Amino acid sequence: MTIAARSTPPGFASRLFLSGTLAFLAAGAGPALTGVSLTVWSEAFHLGPGEGGALLAANGAGSLTALLLGLAGLPGIGLRLGLGTFALGAALLGLAPSWGLLLAAGFVTGLGFGQIIAAVNRAFLGGFGERGPGMVGLVNAIYGLGAILSPLLFLWAGSRPTAVYLAIAALAVLALLLARPDPNPAPRGLPDLRSRRLLVTLFIFGNGLIEGASAGFGASALIDAGIAADTAARLTSAFFAAYLLSRLSLYWLARHVGSDRLFLLGAGGAGLCMAVAALGAPAPGFVLAGAFVGMIFPAHYVWATGILGDDPRMTSAILAVALLGGTLAPLVLRPLLGMTGEAGLFWIVTLAALSLAALFALLKGRAPVPA
Template identity: 30%
Template sequence: MTDTVGRTPAAGRRGGPGSSPGNLCTRPAAVASCVGFVLIGMLQALYGPAVPGLRSEFGLSPAGAGLGLSLHFAGGVAGVLAFNAVHSRISNRALLAAGYGLMAAGAAGFALAPNWQLALAAAFLCGLGFGGTDYGLNQLFAVGFGDRSTAMLNVLNAHFGIGAVLGPAVVAWAGPDGYAYAFGGCAVLAGALVPLGSRGVRTAPPERSSAAPAASLGLPRILLGFLVLYILNVAVEAGVGGWEPTHLETVGYTATVAASATSVYWLMMTVGRFLVVPITLKHSPERILTVCAAGMTVCLLLTLVKGVAPVAYAGVGLFIAPVFPTGLPWLNRALPQAEHAGAWVIAASMIGGVGAPPLLGVGIEASGIHAVPWLLTVLSAASLLATVRLIRLTRSIRPVRPTRRYVE
């Protein structure tokens, strides 16, 4: 009989030097974590469909209404860094409960705010919880399932995509003026996850031993490599999502086809994370990320061909899907002594997601909308080079396993 996922009670209670960290949550806790990722996916996806209702409610311009999502992302970056800073002093359970609590308060505040200033403050508060939960669950799954961590991270992040699909559907069902009900529903779900989402999670964070000097020599270069890799991949991800419909309309597709193709792109990101799960059990993250980067680059080149462009964009979604969750176990293995590495790359990915679309817009203004595939291909090719470079760096340095000790 097991009390943690796939391990007997005695097997995962504490680890010594060179031992696996073991599984850090029960099956019900793993399921609750997936529900948590559905929740953060829904919250992020609600702001866009809510814009018409927000403009009507508060008399906003389109740019003003878009500040809600910007504040949410700003809170997300702050949440990742803040929760990482306190993680060594609080338990995994307390960290997750705080993240869900902040999301509950922020979503409720956004739904009930009497003016736009309070709504923006609530969006930032919600973002803090979003970032903390995103960081906490990704870190927990990255070290908490042993050899299956890569597979479980892809399952976890696939549920984000499910939430991102459900969020706009809820607003469409409630109507633009009913956005408050959608945020209110998310607040209720987040509130329920405060006690339920952290139950079954081991209470103590890892205690990491100091690594050998030889292992730390390459730390700055490796960490910089992962930061570049994540920023480039999220830039491609956000760039396709933001500019695909405009590009397809420019080359002759109808607005309906362009919008549908973009929806398929996001759907393929969710499907791709589920499809890669059995592959992660047989192949290393390095090999998977190399294939993904090469596949993305080829698909983006194919978007230059009008007849296959929508299908090629769907292929980009399929190949880019595993990158974010698959890279985290590789990062933890390559830099076991770097306590804040995971937080930095998660924060960098959020910054890349915010900054990429407008920066691509500057390039498009200079070169024309037909340059979209070329600009995205350059970013994707750069991510392939970054992946190859990281493989060489991590192979040249023999990592030292940290001492990890977990307490129930």
């Protein structure tokens, strides 16, 4: 990928960096807070078993809608609109007096979320010159930090989500005040969806399945492997800590190692670590896998953008496919785990990750580049 030359790339005090990191801190905090708040809302609105999942579905539908609108080049779609929409949705999630309004708020928040993740990833890759690939890893680490902090703030607030959602909304507003208009708006209309270059997004679909499976079912797999529930919870936290640290490390690694090699390292390493977990060492294998899973998405995003070009609509395409993979992971895994038991997750992710690495190594050289 050719990155536009800058005489002086922006630094850590720039509005680009500050608005992007604040936006991703808020974007990471929101979904994690929604997950831990479901039990509170289930009691408050007298929901039946599983009904709370409708809010997660509404949020996911909003995110996918935003990415599809970005793929279509709808005017106005971008960081500033995304932050305003996200702030509105987060405030409504904190204040909604009924389940119906809460579902609407979840959709609105998702609309903002989808725009934020597309705009910030694209801006950081293209806006920091040669440091762009490392900055993508860094800002995605900030996203992970938000996901870790918001559940802790929820507990600190006495398991009441209102104040935390309002704080997240305020954070999004602050990012909005710092954000500049997009200097490179997307062309109107859909790109050529028949282009063979779009096949490179299938690799990130595979990662969506791997990441969604590991994050969503890891704790239950550890428990099924004979680990106590409280220990499994701590190991899951350690998995996400390793995930976060690996994304921070990309700020330095991306300067010296190509994005294609980082993708192979991430997928192959995740597969090998999950094999260790499956072969009798679930605790160290699962935790170490987090370090490799964490680097797959940023590495793929940088590599795929080099193939697809800097058309803003292509970022939406990459992220829409990643989101679809993560959404489908529970649906694909549930019947498989019913046959293997929850601990079968380790073998399933092993096979999926090693297959992904092997296919990528075999096919990456055949990917067509932009004319």
